[in-house]
Amino acid sequence: MKRSWKKKNKILVIHGPNLHILGKREKNIYGDFTISELNLELKKIAHQHNYILETFQSNSEGEIVEKISNSNYDFLIINPAAYTHTSVAIRDAILSVEKPTIEVHISNIYKREEFRRKSLISDIVLGTITGLGKLSYILALYAAIKLQK
Amino acid sequence: MKRSWKKKNKILVIHGPNLHILGKREKNIYGDFTISELNLELKKIAHQHNYILETFQSNSEGEIVEKISNSNYDFLIINPAAYTHTSVAIRDAILSVEKPTIEVHISNIYKREEFRRKSLISDIVLGTITGLGKLSYILALYAAIKLQK
Amino acid sequence: MKRSWKKKNKILVIHGPNLHILGKREKNIYGDFTISELNLELKKIAHQHNYILETFQSNSEGEIVEKISNSNYDFLIINPAAYTHTSVAIRDAILSVEKPTIEVHISNIYKREEFRRKSLISDIVLGTITGLGKLSYILALYAAIKLQK
């Protein structure tokens, strides 16, 4: 399937359930940065490259579905967290909007429980970045910028 | 299990996640009618046969559970969309209210991804209608009317 | 795959094995109507809408294959009964004639033995109607009529 797009301005970053407590607990797995710090850093980079970047966190599958299908944006970076493995609804939302999308994970999901190995969206996104801490997001952002030029 | 009921007045139609954008995207799969047009058509038919018909759409599993268990109605027509394959909670809600129910799907779920073949509610509803576009709903409505006479 | 057809005249209804004794035994599962009564009712409806409707019952897989591939008709309604779960030959026959087809089942096959949950034709027909007694056939007929207009 051919995908092409002109230079555009807005990138949406979605954080899934339990990511609101980033940097507060289980730092050995998720690192010691908070979600606010991460969002700030991403926005700064986007701004330097002349993009608008919006961030969104929710613990609710339904709210994430609505954010994906009702927002206006040109590129999606999503860390579905626990919903990676269970949500067909988020898959359907991504399928329906047909925006270029990158899936990111902070921890290496292949080192954890067996059920975390299966992602319900990996086969419908452009690509996936896993296991590199907050770098996973930053690299995805560079890719988004690069791919839209 | 014997099920019997007298003539009653209200039919509830529930649309699951991502169906709020019906007719706007992926028309080759879902057809080009909007959810408003579909709801209107269903209400007209119900009215002609002297029934009240209420429609409800939500992207949230919890809201659908509550709609099923807290509403007042005599027959349920439900298209759980993505939640068909993942929601035990909706199954439990349907089980607990013990209303005659028909499951409908717009597209033929057997032509799509493997995981869409398993429905968590098929074995607890009266029957299922799949793959006939908006006709799936209309036939379910005819069945609801017929079965309540 | 695009499917289109003009208004046509003939609908073929095929009943699979053991349906010749409908209404005589296991009435709690299959209802108390006989196959003759059902065929009569279907023909009456077809006639009212200006269609020819032919019915055919066989306990032989080979005869059903031949009926599907050697008959002249515009729409197929088929209840393969036990062959639903085992016959690749019937699947191939339906594939080869390329007629619009609806699969029907009288009982809710999802409430019964595990092996009845797998249909070998669901993914190659337009759609499926399950569990609504003789209404399964009648709704399929309405769909056939509607879809050919």
Next chain:
Amino acid sequence: MKRSWKKKNKILVIHGPNLHILGKREKNIYGDFTISELNLELKKIAHQHNYILETFQSNSEGEIVEKISNSNYDFLIINPAAYTHTSVAIRDAILSVEKPTIEVHISNIYKREEFRRKSLISDIVLGTITGLGKLSYILALYAAIKLQK
């Protein structure tokens, strides 16, 4: 499920596909008696105990289905041979007539290929006798006689 019946007169014995060549080939597996000799011996025993015994052999799944559902008899002894492992249609026929039934096999199906270990009728018959050569039939006949007294 309670099953009870009064003394009756007729026992039907059905031989499935490939049993018409009994005693002619693969004698190390199936023994050296022909199907005619076996039938004769069974009829003699039945006659001594004042029963009528009818025998039937067919290589066609459809014919066996029809024999089961269209005949008049009080007890069924069936060796479905190869159809043991594949025929849902024969299962449905036995289910629909609700006659006491014993399943028999000449060879020990558990010593052969893996797929011969699954029988589609074992859970709906009274019992099963396997691996004892023509004795499998004779013991089933004694059981039929004993159980009808």
Next chain:
Amino acid sequence: MKRSWKKKNKILVIHGPNLHILGKREKNIYGDFTISELNLELKKIAHQHNYILETFQSNSEGEIVEKISNSNYDFLIINPAAYTHTSVAIRDAILSVEKPTIEVHISNIYKREEFRRKSLISDIVLGTITGLGKLSYILALYAAIKLQK
């Protein structure tokens, strides 16, 4: 993993989806007590032992996730109901707060559908109490009190 804690004051009890209608329907499975009556009884016992006990019911996976991670408490008793079998998000929330937790079920989930046998949280809680009606909660409460002394 060593777990130790001093005497503390607050126990949180979470009821998952469909439990708001306890005692109103399906009494043969869930008993005839309402959720209010159950909550009252639990609070009385906690009070006698000098504990604060808070109760919370929600049909929404996201709200339960937030309750678990944003509340202040020393011990968690949770009946995830339908989400037991599907929610990785609730598992992640429990993992991240690292509070001693007991999982409870009113009915014996091993007597029901196959898919209810798998719990996504059993391996990360202290223990599980299943099948004893409202006693499941009461025993869990005794354990919470005992274990905090």
Next chain:
Amino acid sequence: MKRSWKKKNKILVIHGPNLHILGKREKNIYGDFTISELNLELKKIAHQHNYILETFQSNSEGEIVEKISNSNYDFLIINPAAYTHTSVAIRDAILSVEKPTIEVHISNIYKREEFRRKSLISDIVLGTITGLGKLSYILALYAAIKLQK
């Protein structure tokens, strides 16, 4: 594998675990005869045909293994009951003594839990008789007598 033997005198009947309470509980499954009555009836038949018949019941896997390998007999009839599905040791014992053996079951194990469908000895015995109540034993005895002539 060719098996042949001359006329001999002793038949051993082994009853596995929980069969000591036959006829006392669960009569709907196992019938209302006690194990003593059954043993008596089997001995009478054996005596009429000039055979010695010894019976043995144990709830211990090890004792059954020793009975099989340390006794002196010409034919074995065994109902391993629960050990049918779990004991490789009994399988090994039967393999090592190389006596003609028939496996019997009182109830139809195919109508019960899934795990009862697998027998660890079916592929190493002459044949199996299942589901015919105490007739299962009596028919096995007739077969033993017949096969030794």
Next chain:
Amino acid sequence: MKRSWKKKNKILVIHGPNLHILGKREKNIYGDFTISELNLELKKIAHQHNYILETFQSNSEGEIVEKISNSNYDFLIINPAAYTHTSVAIRDAILSVEKPTIEVHISNIYKREEFRRKSLISDIVLGTITGLGKLSYILALYAAIKLQK
């Protein structure tokens, strides 16, 4: 299935294989109490509530089967230990006596090897208490007392 019983006097507690060395080895998993201390504590509680409590430990599957079916008691508390996962014979014994039964485990079997997750008796007992150390037994005893009032 409705279960009801009047106030009765005797509770039987069965400890399965390897539990005779409780408190001597692997204290991190099983705690540091010995089986004698545990039995004493249970008897004291039973006595306070006016019950007789008998305890029994065996490493032999056959002896446990016999204890279950040959003893006289009103309520069974059983920790089958390793036999939880392998013994159909103990399942059959519990099924045959039809006494109200609670299954207990000292450690959380869901945190250990995969094969320990399957219990062969969970679906035939009233309920299960897992992972709470000696409290698992004590809570089961409270339940036994409560349920018999």
Next chain:
Amino acid sequence: MKRSWKKKNKILVIHGPNLHILGKREKNIYGDFTISELNLELKKIAHQHNYILETFQSNSEGEIVEKISNSNYDFLIINPAAYTHTSVAIRDAILSVEKPTIEVHISNIYKREEFRRKSLISDIVLGTITGLGKLSYILALYAAIKLQK
């Protein structure tokens, strides 16, 4: 297993279900030759090499079984089509006649649906030729001729 045979005269070619419409539909998969043209070509080649070649097509499993076991021939070339994947009866028929046999398929069955990958006869024939259109038959014929010299 050693197989040897002298020069003989007759080759039987069996075409399974749905092959009677070869060259009429789905030409992209099966090519544009009709079964009559194919049969003619095969007969011509056989005649040039001094063999008799008989062809047979049937949609009935039972008829194919009978053709295999009741005909007189020296070599079998069979395309079981849909029955390749489901017919234990045809397998048994081929086993019982013990003639050298080659299995052929027109299309590459490994490029199609998953269930077409399993053949129930591949392990009992001499060899298999797949995916080469009508050449599959012609090469099989050359092999039959070569192997009988």
Next chain:
Amino acid sequence: MKRSWKKKNKILVIHGPNLHILGKREKNIYGDFTISELNLELKKIAHQHNYILETFQSNSEGEIVEKISNSNYDFLIINPAAYTHTSVAIRDAILSVEKPTIEVHISNIYKREEFRRKSLISDIVLGTITGLGKLSYILALYAAIKLQK
């Protein structure tokens, strides 16, 4: 996928690991011809039809990959031997060169160990010829010649 090509001159035949000892060991499985004799015979036939034929044998997965992707030829006949079942690398090489290819096997791989039944290249070649000894190669060569005309 449409494949078409004009008359060309060169056919490459690749023999996988362990085929260099053809005719020296395990003659009952692989026949008594050596690889040199086979290569000679194939070259003679190719020469008669005006083709160049190159042969290549290697026990190294890497060398075969390189041969496939670095050579110049119009048609590939390959017997990957043991690598049939394990080499994704050879699959990728064949995919990347996009030459018409036939897979051959000397022995009937369906009669041997279970793991030999899965070929990693069957679904990407034109077709497969199995079990006919050196005829497998010769027939593949005829097909290559025929298909290039």
Next chain:
Amino acid sequence: MKRSWKKKNKILVIHGPNLHILGKREKNIYGDFTISELNLELKKIAHQHNYILETFQSNSEGEIVEKISNSNYDFLIINPAAYTHTSVAIRDAILSVEKPTIEVHISNIYKREEFRRKSLISDIVLGTITGLGKLSYILALYAAIKLQK
């Protein structure tokens, strides 16, 4: 896990079920030495190296469990025979005593039935020696001696 121990004196050798008849039957699989001869040979070697060696054979799972946990020894060599594949209780006993252990098998269990390939203790012992007849025991004894120096 680091294991270290000083020079000690006693080695325990346990033989599982059916090994009491070693050398009497099935000599082609198990060799023609008796268990007494084997025990004698092992004791002689132990004595030469200044060790005490005790041997124990039982057909009872419970007795083996008790021998393992109630005896006094420094090294365990165990051939669990049939219990290798079924006994979690023996696994638990070995786990609880924490003695260095070697698992031995006389025959090559990988050449026999599929279910013999899974050992329930292989992952908790030091190592395993399989298929070398009585040498399996002797080599294990040498290892025990070597590892304790």
Next chain:
Amino acid sequence: MKRSWKKKNKILVIHGPNLHILGKREKNIYGDFTISELNLELKKIAHQHNYILETFQSNSEGEIVEKISNSNYDFLIINPAAYTHTSVAIRDAILSVEKPTIEVHISNIYKREEFRRKSLISDIVLGTITGLGKLSYILALYAAIKLQK
């Protein structure tokens, strides 16, 4: 597992089998850049950040194993291509050298054949970048640089 390292100088990039023809075939999947161009670009970036970067391509599993274990470097970026799914040897090599490693893939392996979804190294590397064309490598290089500061 804690991993820490000081600023170092050398990054090794390994390209697996069939990547030597990058940009020459199947451009729709792999893009139109050659491996030389890609290597050049990576070296330029590394140079700008003051790192040495070595590249290596091989079609031989053995050579890659040796490169990994015999080279001198501080960080590994590897695209194992086809060996991703089959090579335990490469996994072992990476495990043994204990260097920080990132796995990259040019195409989205989740959109391709099922067997490409399983990577044998994902659980032992720091992280994985998939599906972003040559950007996959460039982002991995940025991560390597960032993580070593």
Next chain:
Amino acid sequence: MKRSWKKKNKILVIHGPNLHILGKREKNIYGDFTISELNLELKKIAHQHNYILETFQSNSEGEIVEKISNSNYDFLIINPAAYTHTSVAIRDAILSVEKPTIEVHISNIYKREEFRRKSLISDIVLGTITGLGKLSYILALYAAIKLQK
């Protein structure tokens, strides 16, 4: 299968991939001896017993295949390392030379990843020695010497 051989002189020891770095990395798993030290020790023992012993290490599957099939020796001791689990080619090589062979592993492969539990050669060698460090080799050597006397 009977195996017998007279006293001979040469034993070949093959070390698979990654074993050339024994004693240099991962010492906790593989011990701290180097491959040279191990080889020296094995040669000394062989010499004392009057045998020639050759050792060979390779990371290439093809080279190991060739070593096995082209060398001259009387007994093979092989540690296939990673190829244990994937190499059908090595299996085929061992099968074709028909030399007595023992498989050895340094670490206990049953304590490691799931995929290491399956060996592709265990069922075709004399026996296997696993988990005893360098003793695995030494015991295999003793067995080779003993078995050739």
